[in-house]
Amino acid sequence: MGNTSIKTTCCIVGGGPAGMMLGFLLARAGLAVTVLEKHADFLRDFRGDVVHPSTLELIHELGLIDEFLKLPHEKLDHLTGRIGAENVTIADFSHLPTRCKFLALMPQWDFLNFLASNGKRYPGFDLRMRTEATDLIEEDGRIVGLRAKSPEGELEIRAELVVGCDGRHSTVRKRAGLQVEDIGAPIDVLWFRISRRPDDATDMFGHIEAGKMMVMLDRGDYWQCAYVIPKGGIDRVKANGLPAFRDAVVEMTSFFRNRIDEIKDWDDVKLLTVAVDRLTCWHRPGLICIGDAAHAMSPVGGVGINLAVQDAVAVANTLAGPLKAGQVTSDLLDAVQQRRDFPMRAIQRIQVVVQNMLLAPALSSAQRPTPPFPVKLMQWFPALRRIPARVIGIGFRPEHIRTPEAA
Numbered sequence: 001m002g003n004t005s006i007k008t009t010c011c012i013v014g015g016g017p018a019g020m021m022l023g024f025l026l027a028r029a030g031l032a033v034t035v036l037e038k039h040a041d042f043l044r045d046f047r048g049d050v051v052h053p054s055t056l057e058l059i060h061e062l063g064l065i066d067e068f069l070k071l072p073h074e075k076l077d078h079l080t081g082r083i084g085a086e087n088v089t090i091a092d093f094s095h096l097p098t099r100c101k102f103l104a105l106m107p108q109w110d111f112l113n114f115l116a117s118n119g120k121r122y123p124g125f126d127l128r129m130r131t132e133a134t135d136l137i138e139e140d141g142r143i144v145g146l147r148a149k150s151p152e153g154e155l156e157i158r159a160e161l162v163v164g165c166d167g168r169h170s171t172v173r174k175r176a177g178l179q180v181e182d183i184g185a186p187i188d189v190l191w192f193r194i195s196r197r198p199d200d201a202t203d204m205f206g207h208i209e210a211g212k213m214m215v216m217l218d219r220g221d222y223w224q225c226a227y228v229i230p231k232g233g234i235d236r237v238k239a240n241g242l243p244a245f246r247d248a249v250v251e252m253t254s255f256f257r258n259r260i261d262e263i264k265d266w267d268d269v270k271l272l273t274v275a276v277d278r279l280t281c282w283h284r285p286g287l288i289c290i291g292d293a294a295h296a297m298s299p300v301g302g303v304g305i306n307l308a309v310q311d312a313v314a315v316a317n318t319l320a321g322p323l324k325a326g327q328v329t330s331d332l333l334d335a336v337q338q339r340r341d342f343p344m345r346a347i348q349r350i351q352v353v354v355q356n357m358l359l360a361p362a363l364s365s366a367q368r369p370t371p372p373f374p375v376k377l378m379q380w381f382p383a384l385r386r387i388p389a390r391v392i393g394i395g396f397r398p399e400h401i402r403t404p405e406a407a
């Protein structure tokens with residue numbers, strides 16, 4: 001164990017979708033980039049599993065789509081659900097102006113491993129697992145690097161630019177003293193698995209009932225389930241007991257009845273706290289935050305990964321050249337924020353409206369819910385389903401790869 005000091009051009013904290021995509025793009029552009037990930041692998045359970053058409057489009061632009069689509073995944077070209085007694089379709093991706101007109105449901109660790117293995121093809125890519133950023137190094141008002149702990153001991157990393165991609169509980173944004181605007185979320189999520197059998201219905205995605213809501217992600221041999229509860233409601237759920245929780249799950253998805261005992265105890269059910277917030281300013285001289293570190297996203301619509309990836313592309317497009325030239329100015333960092341601010345705010349606004357107008361009332365109501373008017377309209381006029389498909393699948397102001405691959 002000892003103290004080691006290294007120098008790099010860009011140090012990225014966090015190996016989630018934002019950090020891995022940015023690390024890959026900068027290394028591909030010929031830069032020296034160090035990515036720190038505090039965990040030993042990407043095998044954490046509580047990650048969204050959706051790779052959106054816009055992200056698939058970026059992978060296509062990178063010339064990697066055929067290789068990517070060889071990884072096991074499920075294709076979802078429309079989103080269906082059940083609100084009270086009615087089955088509804090709320091998005092149809094089959095008309096999107098993208099090469100892949102579907103959501104790819106793929107365990108996020110496969111997506112991150114794919115980016116890591118492609119990053120490793122470039123000499124500048126330095127991914128350090130089990131390495132946790134603990135503090136920033138500031139000199140004359142500029143962030144010039146950071147301190148981290150790794151299995152080998154303390155690490156000091158000097159860099160032209162530090163990028164905080166360390167998610168909603170970001171250490172980087174805390175240490176940088178960036179101001180957070182908390183928008184709040186009225187929900188939390190209980191996350192658990194139930195095995196999947198060949199004759200299970202495959203088109204069910206979400207179900208809302210009086211006082212209950214559940215989303216199910218098809219992970220091939222099991223269902224990843226997200227049972228939504230009111231914020232802070234975990235104590236009440238536990239006080240009611242595990243049998244009552246199991247019954248509630250079966251009421252939402254009756255074909256779980258013959259295997260609900262797979263939830264053996266509360267250790268099988270993880271609480272994921274939902275946050276919606278954003279930084280008022282994403283940057284300081286020598287540092288910028290992106291992805292959830294700059295704007296924590298609600299799981300509503302499953303678009304957080306998309307935004308994180310789009311942020312990464314915007315950083316690479318704006319800063320790869322200046323980083324090479326050693327000329328990353330505050331104006332350029334601000335240009336990234338200005339570019340990404342509107343798409344992020346627009347999506348957060350939609351998420352907050354859905355949380356407050358649909359989810360929270362359904363969770364607190366004893367009355368069986370009925371589809372809200374816009375959802376009813378989509379059943380009468382199916383072409384309207386293309387609108388949510390566009391918002392979820394592409395978002396606003398989509399990014400494209402502008403960084404050339406270094407010779």
Ligand SMILES: Cc1cc2nc3c(=O)[nH]c(=O)nc-3n(C[C@H](O)[C@H](O)[C@H](O)COP(=O)(O)OP(=O)(O)OC[C@H]3O[C@@H](n4cnc5c(N)ncnc54)[C@H](O)[C@@H]3O)c2cc1C
Binds near residue numbers: 038170171
């Ligand atoms: C319950 C729930 C379900 C969701 N489902 C979906 C979904 O289905 N689809 C979707 O698109 N979005 C979903 N989201 C949102 C999505 O998870 C996030 O928006 C997205 O993961 C943000 O990506 P990121 O790279 O910015 O951060 P993260 O994915 O949070 O990655 C941050 C990484 O940084 C690492 N890290 C943290 N601190 C340090 C440190 N100090 N040093 C080194 N490494 C560090 C972490 O281990 C992690 O790997 C969901 C969110 C919640 C809460």
